[in-house]
């Protein structure tokens with residue numbers, strides 16, 4: 603599907619963008635891959651490793667609508683990965699988070715419609731489901747905007763969908779590099795926010811593969827959620843440093859004990875497929891009657907029961923300490 607096509611990745615120098623680029627280059631023959639982000643040094647560094655003739659690096663901010671329109675010229679598909687994603691930073695700098703995650707989403711939608719892009723997938727997070735922190739709230743607003751954008755396209759064929767998933771093993775600023783750094787520095791304990799805390803757990807490659815697949819599945823208007831395992835944070839610490847003391851430091855501002863990907867209040871909209879869920883849109887689209895229980899690949903899903911919630915604490919699939927160790931090793935190889 604990406605052979606001979608031009609793909610724009612906002613936030614392309616981030617953890618996701620680099621893995622997505624690597625995967626596109628190894629499996630397809632794209633015409634162009636455009637990396638769109640702000641920091642020239644990250645682009646320079648990425649350019650050392652990803653220097654295929656199809657690669658283009660554009661400095662630009664998603665807050666800059668005109669620059670985005672320029673970047674979208676001739677583009678077939680967009681993956682919108684640019685975001686501010688650190689929960690504490692968002693709490694302390696709310697307007698910055700709103701400008702990047704909400705205004706930036708608005709600009710991506712504007713540019714995509716104006717340039718007649720075929721399909722757009724925006725990355726979301728479990729923190730957008732029943733959000734309690736500003737980061738999650740901005741991503742929920744962004745999700746809603748991308749869903750509603752399918753109604754703003756007029757006669758154009760541009761379609762928008764969202765992919766929502768949980769903690770990516772080893773991504774920049776996440777818990778695994780944090781724990782590993784402490785171990786490498788000879789710390790005498792690992793800080794644990796709460797002994798009962800659980801998280802959804804996904805490898806970057808699985809996240810990338812899920813997004814790739816959903817470009818083929820999407821009608822437009824879906825929030826795609828992969829079925830993935832959960833971990834207990836205490837088990838994660840044991841997997842990384844089996845003999846180190848774990849010290850409880852208390853839950854941090856804006857943190858949940860468990861994460862949710864499909865809220866119970868959305869159960870009437872949720873369709874279960876073999877390896878994923880789809881939250882179908884709560885609004886009707888003007889131009890088409892789409893049935894979200896069958897996707898464009900012909901896969902068929904079934905509605906979940908009333909009140910169903912996909913929650914990291916009640917997920918039937920938990921990894922053991924040994925499984926976490928091998929999962930992390932494979933994910934970060």
Ligand SMILES: NC(=O)c1ccc[n+]([C@@H]2O[C@H](COP(=O)([O-])OP(=O)(O)OC[C@H]3O[C@@H](n4cnc5c(N)ncnc54)[C@H](OP(=O)(O)O)[C@@H]3O)[C@@H](O)[C@H]2O)c1
Pocket residue numbers: 612613614615616617618619638639640641642644662663664665682683684685686687702706725726727728767768769770771773774776
């Ligand atoms: N990592 C996770 O655990 C996780 C889990 C669920 C969902 N997600 C979502 O997945 C997406 C990608 O995450 P990631 O882990 O790849 O993040 P990341 O490593 O922090 O990368 C973020 C990227 O966005 C760019 N960026 C930030 N602000 C920008 C702006 N105003 N304009 C243009 N580019 C901007 C950054 O480059 P510059 O700073 O140079 O601009 C960087 O390329 C995000 O939307 C995030 O919410 C991540």
